[in-house]
Amino acid sequence: MSTILVFALQPDSRDQICEYLQRAGYQVQAASSEAETQEQLEKFGYDVLLADVEDSRAAVRALLQLHERRRPQTELVLLIRQGLLGRIPELAAEAIFEVVEKPYSMERLRLNIERALEARRLRYEAQSLRHERHLIHQTDGFIAVSRATKGVLKLANKVAQSDSTALLTGETGTGKELVAGAIHYGSARAAGPFVKVNCAALPTQLLESELFGHEKGAFTGADRPRTGRFEHANTGTIFFDEVGDMSLETQAKVLRVVQEREFQRLGSSRTIRTDVRLIAATNKSLPDLVAAGEFREDLYYRLNVITVEIPALRDRREDIMPLVDFFSRKLSGDLKRKRKEFSPGAIEAMLAYSWPGNIRELQNVVERGVLLSDGALITVHDLGLPEAAGAPEQASYAGGIELPRGGADLKEVERSLVLQALERSDWVQKDAALLLGLSTRVLNHKIRRFGIRHPRWRRNA
Numbered sequence: 001m002s003t004i005l006v007f008a009l010q011p012d013s014r015d016q017i018c019e020y021l022q023r024a025g026y027q028v029q030a031a032s033s034e035a036e037t038q039e040q041l042e043k044f045g046y047d048v049l050l051a052d053v054e055d056s057r058a059a060v061r062a063l064l065q066l067h068e069r070r071r072p073q074t075e076l077v078l079l080i081r082q083g084l085l086g087r088i089p090e091l092a093a094e095a096i097f098e099v100v101e102k103p104y105s106m107e108r109l110r111l112n113i114e115r116a117l118e119a120r121r122l123r124y125e126a127q128s129l130r131h132e133r134h135l136i137h138q139t140d141g142f143i144a145v146s147r148a149t150k151g152v153l154k155l156a157n158k159v160a161q162s163d164s165t166a167l168l169t170g171e172t173g174t175g176k177e178l179v180a181g182a183i184h185y186g187s188a189r190a191a192g193p194f195v196k197v198n199c200a201a202l203p204t205q206l207l208e209s210e211l212f213g214h215e216k217g218a219f220t221g222a223d224r225p226r227t228g229r230f231e232h233a234n235t236g237t238i239f240f241d242e243v244g245d246m247s248l249e250t251q252a253k254v255l256r257v258v259q260e261r262e263f264q265r266l267g268s269s270r271t272i273r274t275d276v277r278l279i280a281a282t283n284k285s286l287p288d289l290v291a292a293g294e295f296r297e298d299l300y301y302r303l304n305v306i307t308v309e310i311p312a313l314r315d316r317r318e319d320i321m322p323l324v325d326f327f328s329r330k331l332s333g334d335l336k337r338k339r340k341e342f343s344p345g346a347i348e349a350m351l352a353y354s355w356p357g358n359i360r361e362l363q364n365v366v367e368r369g370v371l372l373s374d375g376a377l378i379t380v381h382d383l384g385l386p387e388a389a390g391a392p393e394q395a396s397y398a399g400g401i402e403l404p405r406g407g408a409d410l411k412e413v414e415r416s417l418v419l420q421a422l423e424r425s426d427w428v429q430k431d432a433a434l435l436l437g438l439s440t441r442v443l444n445h446k447i448r449r450f451g452i453r454h455p456r457w458r459r460n461a
């Protein structure tokens, strides 16, 4: 069923249009101000925005801008006073939406809406072709080096190919939302909406109204009807984040949608059918919640058709450095700065850290390091890891660097370490000296002794 947001300044016009369109079989919602229109669009995304702007040129311009940002999800149908068309150059220039001049018949309006819907469908098709290219890009941004994470990616791909309900489990910041998005955009529903619901954020009644929508007067404060997320997610995917926080009452209603694929708006007895795939995520143990009587066992089994367990970062340490590299590259790109290296001590600390906040925490730590370091290297102090307090900045060589069986040329080893330190600190002698625990003077002496040169050191050349 197509969804329409009706924005009209005049209450009479608004009511009349809404009523007619509802009878014609659309899902209709009204907005009485520009701010409200924008808010509703951002929250729910509608197929069509029908706007009665009387003779306000400012309103037309604001709507055109809004529409520009909302394409291709929302099409615009403008209702304007006769003669206004010629007076707004932007309107004449853009042949991309429908303009209806007053007076008009409701039938004429309906035809224009149908034309807008058809245009929207075509635009979506064009976009989903482009989207396929985007997808490859998106998996590029999903770092999976460890076997565990590669397994997650493989399973997510399988889920994407099916239409089953999936449950994503994992600690906070492990990437549940990222995986949910990858499943949706990798699935046959990619051109449909991906609608997120955070079950922890809202009290029961508001959550139910978010999910199922409500009729006017369904509860105090419900002064006009509202379309819920299940309707908005039609033909797409609905993502229940923090599903473990849903109240038992709401769980019962959701169970019904999962089983019957239908529901009612609050305060209405009309049954609405919906075609959605459900993905749920939780960082709590649902079996524990079931045992404690806080989560319905039947709903748990319905959700748990395929479970994708995303391991904690500390259980897949091979991903740590590739993720650090990924985020620091991205950040230096964003900041248009030369990328800095991490000191050996910083690397050691990151590899040893337990990462309770997982990848989100790692991302923050890398960002902090990049922004705070003012030397050539990002040191452990720049990272500000809680457990790193007191961790040695330099690797401890209590065990020593192992002497190869055939022995070693100490001078050669020293020369090689000096070279490595210089390379790592971008040939800044002060920083290299820091890495080696030497004074700049002593390092400089060694550099001359070993005959090491660099084009940037003029005195040496």
Ligand SMILES: Nc1ncnc2c1ncn2[C@@H]1O[C@H](COP(=O)(O)OP(=O)(O)OP(=O)(O)O)[C@@H](O)[C@H]1O
Residues within 6 Å of the ligand: 141, 142, 143, 144, 149, 170, 171, 172, 173, 174, 175, 176, 177, 178, 179, 283, 359, 360, 363
């Ligand atoms: N494998 C990965 N490669 C690159 N970035 C990742 C990866 N996994 C997660 N991220 C990034 O880490 C951050 C946290 O991920 P996300 O929001 O998906 O976690 P979550 O499990 O939903 O967390 P919460 O339980 O706190 O809601 C996001 O910025 C996400 O893009």
Ligand SMILES: [Mg+2]
Residues within 6 Å of the ligand: 176, 177, 241
């Ligand atoms: Mg999340």
